[in-house]
Amino acid sequence: MKIKGNLTDEANRLSSWVGKDCCTWKGVGCSSKTGHVVKLDLHNPIFGGNKLGGQVSPSLLDLNHLHYLDLSGNNIQISNSLGSLKSLRYLDLSWSIFDATIPHNLGNLSRLQYLNLSNNGLSSPIPVTLGRLTSLTVLDLSRNNFNDSMLYSLCNLSSLVHIDLSVNSLGGAIPHCLGNLASLSILRLSQNDLQGPIPSEMGNMTQLTELDLSWNVFEGEIPNSMRNLCNLCVLDLSYNMRLSGGLPNHLGEFKNLERLIIQGNSFYGPLPSSLGTLSYLRVLDTGNNQLNGSIPISLGQLSKLEYLDLSKNAFVGTVFELHFAKLKSLNELYLHSNSLVLNVTSQWVPPFQLQVIGLSSIKVGPQFPQWLKTQKSVTALHMSNASISVVIPNWFESIYCGIIDLDLSNNQIKGKVPIFQKCKYRSLQLSSNRFEGPLTPLPSDVYLLDLSNNLLSGPITVSDDSATMSFTFLGLSNNHLTGVIPLSLCKAKSIQFIDISNNQLSGKIPPCLGQLELLSVLDLTNNSLYGEIPSSLGSLKFLNSLHLRYNKFYGKLPLSLQNLTGLSTIDLGENVFTDNIPPWIGYNLTGLKFLNLQSNNFYGDIPPQLCHLQNLQLLNLAQNNITGNIPHCFGDFTAMFSNFTAMVVLDHAYILNPSGNFVFDKSYEENILDSMKGRELKYTKTLKFLVSMDLSNNGIVGEIPEELMDLSGLLNLNLSGNHLKGRIPNNIGNLTQLESLDLSRNKLSGPIPPSLSSLSYLGHLNMSFNNLSGRIPTGNQLQTLDDPSIYIGNDGLCGAPLNSCFDDKSSHSNHKHADQSRVADETDFLWFYTGIGPGFLVGFLGVCGTLNFKKSWRYAYFQFIENNYNWISVTIAIKFAQLKRKFNKGKLGR
Template sequence: MDTTCSALVMLFALFFIERLEFICSSTNSNVSCIASEREALMKFKGNLIDEANRLSSWVGKDCCTWKGVGCSNKTGHVVKLDLHNPIDDPNFEINQLGGQISPSLLDLNHLHYLDLSMNDLRGPIPDTLGTLTSLTVLDLSYNNFNDSMLYYSLCNLSSLVYIDLSSTSHRGAIPHCLGNLASLSILRLNENYLQGPIPSEMGNMTQLIELDLCWNAFQGPIPSEMGNMIQLTELDLSWNAFQGPIPSEMGNMTQLTRLDLSWNAFEGEIPNSMRNLCNLRVLDLSNNKFTGKLSTSVGSPLGCIHNSLEDLSLSSNKLSGGLPNHLGEFKNLEWLTIGNNSFYGALPSSLGTLSYLSVLDTRDNQLNGSIPISLGQLSKLECLDLSKNAFVGTVFELHFAKLRNLRVLNLHSNSLVLNVSSQWVPPFQLQFIELSSIKVGPQFPQWLETQKNVTRLDMSNASISVVIPDWFESIYCGIIYLDLSNNQIRGKMPIFQNCKYRYSAHGKRLQLSSNRFEGPLTPLPSHVYSLNLFNNLLSGPITVSGDNVTMSFIYLVLSNNHLTGVIPVSLCKAKHITLIDFSNNQLSGKIPPCLGHLYGEIPSSLGSLQFLNSLHLRNNKFHGKLPLSLRNLTFLFIIDLGENVFTDNIPPWIGYNLTNLKFLNFQANNFYGDIPSQLCHLQNLQLLNLAQNNITGNIPRCFGNFTAMVALDRGYNFNATYHFGYNFDTTYHFRGIYDENILDSMKGIELEYTKTLKFLISMDLSNNGIVGEIPEELMDLFGLMNLNLSGNHLKGRIPNNIGNLTQLESLDLSRNKLSGPIPPSLSSLSYLSHLNMSFNNLSGRIPTGNQLQTLNDPSIYIGNDGLCGAPLNSCIDDKSFDGDHKHADESKVADETDVLWFCTGIGPGFLVGFFGVCGTLNFKKSWRYAYFQFIENNYNWMSINIAIKFAQLRRKFNKSTFGG
């Protein structure tokens, strides 16, 4: 610690000297500023925008008396310019200086101290800043410069001790020459657009005490030379794209008190040398890819880190193994977060001895056993999150005995039973309660009546089966998020009273779906922005509380009830609604004026709801045409109008304007005419259901353009967005507010898709009047799980390469006019479990082998008089000599078809890909590894079929070449 203290003393001494010179210059009347420097300051002022008149004192000849200017009491030179904007000033934004830095600043060549932070300065920084060779302190942080060359100018300022360029919009890489600043003690470059690796030359900054590079785009590994920075007390590299392991040399940084490497892509094991950082108080390695066991690194009983550590954050990595009992020896630990890893085994009871612990987060692991009662002794605990593990047993009152400071309790998704007395008065006042998917019921927990500060309450799927008690209204007003879904709660709906809120007046979310609420729907509350009453027994009309209030709805789900009547006019006041689902009710009648003036038709003014993401009107009695204004709903990703009586052409503008559509369902209506080719622009489309309409014409060949239907990996979420390697996909679940859903017929059964919706890839054009042939281009949609073209007038042959649809689980081509043989490639479909070819004009032998062997129901082939073979009657040519010749001819044709399928399909692709890739792999080791990893990961669906096909071809080749 001696060297660190010396460096800090030097730094603070420098600041003191500068301030002393400023004080002396302000009080010594014998010193006045130099004329040339006064003129430089006036030019500098002329380039600034000073709306608050902060520089009003900059008048007269003596610039040493101007606010923010400091002069040497010996020479009169300007040595300090401090125009930082105090962030704690209530008029912070008004006081910000704008404009640009004038090059005249460089005439102040005796400047030691320059602080222009917390302003709104823009434009470039003078590229000759490096001429201010006396500069020791430079702070330009939190401005809006657009300069990427500044760092090269700094390389010449060997006297610099302090640099802060945080959030200055700088770009580019750190130059190697920055490592020449051997005297630097503090370097802050956080919150910029910097990229590239850390130069190894930065290891020369052996006097550095603080280094902050967070919130940039740096890449590559940490250079081992950084282990030379033995004076460092704070190192922050978080929120970048660093990779590779932590070098063991970082264990040399024995003065570190804070190390933050979170939100990167670091990997490998945490080096054992880390446990020797005896002064470390904060260690944050969360959101990386670290592997290994905690017991061999920072959790080891060896070393001295346990004497100092106060914050240990390891969440969202790939760590595994059991939690060492030694964690109880981290006596100063206040924060322990290890969630989202693969830890297993019991939770150490020794954690109950950590008397300073305020946060314990073990969520989303594989921990099991019972919860230690010793946790009830953590009197300073504020947050307890044990959710999404495999804990079992009962949680008693003793588990909470001394938790008087607890504010967050999260036990959800465990096999736990909460068993406390109905007379129990908890020692805490909770704000966040997460008890979903554990057993709380059947009674509504009485102890909740004592909790007066609750803002979030989640008791979904908690086995509650009684009526909500009257006293619940006393805590209802404070709750911002309420989820009681997936219980068996009975009785009438609670009254959604208007409340005087402690917090936001328009922020309430109510999730009450999948219960047994019955009777009339209570008036919709104006103060709720998300309401989900899906799947209850509610009846009667939809009414709204208060006719003269503004509606706050963004999400409104009333589907699967028994509601009748019309949609209330008051919903017109919900200007920001993005999701409506009224499906599976008996709604009819007049639609509100904001949605149009026609009875039962979708009105043109629906197009004014420009933020709408999801529109469900399924299973009602709506009719008429689709208004042109719907093309304004460019955020829509799902339209479900199934099971109504709409009568219209399918509008071409759907393909041009609604390019975000993923799910389009017009099933069971009266749509007519041709399928517009413009739908082919919907590259994100996963589901197209036009079944049971009056559609005619051909299937557009451009349907092969549906890019989202070409996913090869089963379960691969090609729609997700990623940030720093983590999936923040909210498309399907609306941040937990609402599980998006849709019905689709798969394998002859209508199924509802909710949490698995993003994996559904389906095309259903059945029961229309479609003519022509099945386009070959449909065989390019490799990701299709369901293809239903039944009940049309399709003719011609089934495409030979139907085996390309490797993900197909359900195929229905029945009730058409298809002819010719069933392609042998059909036998290569490993996932096919539902097939219907009945009532066509198909002929020849039914293919055998693989998955087809399990589809042995004769009814799937009936109505095709020319078909033979299992599971139908044996082919007649199996029993005669002439038939043998005919059979041989047919076998030859089948063989040729097989060879053609291989030679024109997978064969060249495999061979070209194999030799092309292998040729490349000889030179690139990483690609070679990636290739064989791909083969290993996809073995089940790819290599088995290839092996079978090779074996078949080899047998045929041997027979024809060597006579059997």
């Protein structure tokens, strides 16, 4: 009763503790011979609820005949005097909350056989006194934070039969002395940081039935001594990454083996055919290794096999019916990502009923597999990139509703999209096929729908306008969809990703999209949408990525967008926005990595507040009406330093399905278009490495700030088409990662700094049409950039690839003066006629401007002029120079 008085019992679990006969109370056990209390079981029967609180009364120590104590799953403060209960044989304090130290006097419990301290987050060292527990048979310290030093204290506990130290912080190597535990039956060391080879002494543990070394950093081959572990039922070596070598053939000698899991390592060579003799095997998982050769037909004899994963290896050859001959228990099959061909007859009836089928990235087609219609229990079917090129057969609808995870993407499937019958929450990935015709009305019961990269047309409609939609992901990009964004999409309250880019949608953005509170990605790129950005989008507090590029949006950026503090990407390029660049972008959107405002009508000075964007990797303000200087503080963009470790980019979609589980999906890849090396490129998988600044084709004045040369991680720097003057900074060689540099069409003067030749990655350079002079630097990568057009329009430049610089020696003085006279004469003539070409083009543009070209034509035309400007200029200049020489020689009439 004193024990009860010290505890809080809000759930009234101790209500039976009344009267004088404590042996009848719930949780109390007495000896039938002596009447002494020998058992106290107060464990929490409901996980997470009904917890007892308070602390253990000192009166507990009066129960000196206590054999069994279970206080697990409560919030009871544990006494440090538990070591005084010297009769204890069973102690369970798991899932409890108490001081992060283990009482040192636990070592006094010389009769203790069972000790469970799991799931407590303990980080203190294991007391060395635990080495005195010579009667201990079961030790469970899993899911704590113990370090590696404690393993040595277990080496002398020869009575141990069961050790679970999984999910801790154990590091270093497994001590060789652990092999002394010859009675050990279960050893679980998974999810630690154990390293080095697997000790050969582990072969001494001949009584082992379960060995789990998964999720560590072990390396090397499986020691040959492990062939002695003939009693093994479970062997799990998965996800060590560095375990390598061939799989030993003696694995077939483990006749009791039920689970063999080696996924996520570097094993190579063939799969031993002896595995087909393991008649008790239920799980065979060899996925994500480097295994090769053909799949042994002997695996078809494993009649108890329930789970087979051979995925992500280098297996080759054909899989026949014989590979599945007796697999009557199989319910999960993963063969994906191998060089395999599944070749079974259309009449084949498999012996199994599969629930999960993984056949992606192997050859299944061109026909849709007929044997699937015999499978009545399928919940997940993945046949992406399986060479299927026919129409989905009608019979597929009979199993369609049962599939909650369907992936037929990256095939050449033809015909209409299947009718979306209302079934259950499910994921449908049908992207990158040849589905055509009108888009089937969107189902309200699907949480992930990806129909991108098809030939679908018509408007976006839903199957039931009144229903609440279950979408978390909607991908309809790269089709021929028309019409407006439907208002019914606003009913998808759980949606996180909307990608309807590269279609022919028109109209405005529905303001109600601002009600989609969980929205993370909104990609409307390359449509014909227009109007102003609704201020309601400022309510999307989880928005990470906003893409509105290639539309007809206009007006100012709504002030409410400053509330989107989680934004990583803003791409508003190729629209008609007319506004100052808002300073709040720098003040509020401090997580921005990619900012693209290219080809709009932004005007005024660049706000220095942008310098607060320490994570910015891409800044594109090209082709606007921006004036003023380049802020000196642009040198503060930390993410543009070469020693900066790029933060994780949102390049994949983490989808939360209705069951509350995260599904990793590659349907949406973050992307940015950026002009580099003279052409526009799309960055997806390499986006995290893109570091670029493009301020070209504006009205920017002043000098190039020296501070820009601190951005040593820049891959692309484009300042062309402005009014920049002064010298190129001498330390431009500090931009060591630079691959593309364009300073053309400015008013820069002075020499080209010699340090330019130290840029060993430079593959694109344009210095044309400035006032540069002196000798062009030589050496290293510059020697490969031998196109003279990259320097044209700079009267004072000489050296390769232009004309050689003239020698100052007196012996060549007369020749020098004659050449100078000729060069001056031809230079004047060259520049006169060089101007004729662009003048003609400008006049031509003036006439064509009245014709109101279609927008796509204008883009194509101006892109052609931009990409070929230097070539056109050089061609015209050379042609007229040739004509002048003929005229001077009398070969050409006036």
